[in-house]
Amino acid sequence: MRIETERLIIAEFTADMAQAVHENSLDEDNRRFVPDEVFETVEDAREAVEFLMSRYSGTEGPFTYPVLIKDSGENIGYVQLVPFEDGLWEIGYHIAKKYTGKGYASEAVRAFLPVMADAAGISEIYGVCLSDNTASKHVLKKCGFETVSEEIGDYQGEKRPVFRAVWKKP
Template sequence: MIKTERLLIRPFMESDAEDAFEWRSDPEVNKFMPYPCDTDVEALRERIREWIADNDKYAIVLGEKVIGDISLEWNEKDKAHEIGYNINRSYWRNGYATEAVRGIIGWAVNELGIRDFTAFYAKDNGASGRVLEKCGFVQEYTGQYSRDNGKTVFEALFVRLHID
């Protein structure tokens, strides 16, 4: 578990499915995500079981409420650990995403010895870009990513953070 000033970052539990469904089924939250909106809480509960087994996606908890998720996964192409995150729209514009990203970076550096991080975001998603910029990420290259079905393509910025 990772504790920040206001948040707890911990492994997901199956009982988090209802909270997670709130944002993972929200088209506005999902607007720039590479995966489609969730439409079934039981299917999400099954996916949470996979996250628990893989141990690479974590719940962002405020008080007793799961308000988002954050992941830290090895990215072979960029030879760095990729960070991804998502926050329930009801909690936007409160600094929670920045706090969670800083928290997982600090934990990864201090506990795992990780020094290289990468992330990406849609050019049209300025809020996500500001989160990463506040955390020290700098642009590395531009490119594209798409939703799983390939029908929606996003112009993207790929960013990197190296900790000495």
């Protein structure tokens, strides 16, 4: 898979991306909001990249793709489609801290949604984040997600205030 936008390329992982995945995962927002996606060592990142690459040939997911800056090829984060609950799918994304505030997450998510909905044969994709993750909520709303709920719910094994939204294929 390869998606190109004005500034970005979304493509498949390659084994040589482990260092960038490690570095991108270490920022404080990632630790706070998705601690299970922090890779403390390059070896941890390498194992994750190998696992994610192995998922491309199946239908179960997760389907995770690096987000690269078109001009430089620099890996700045990822976007993913993940099995959620009861046959539903959820979008996930992370842009490394030094690249945030430039619209990269919104650009990647907007481009990724219709392509992945078609590939998975689905018409709805959910967005779920902690209620206090204002940046992620902003990206979801900017990309056409409609609020479903904001209430205490299970988030990575803990009861926390959770924001849920849904994107519907036009």
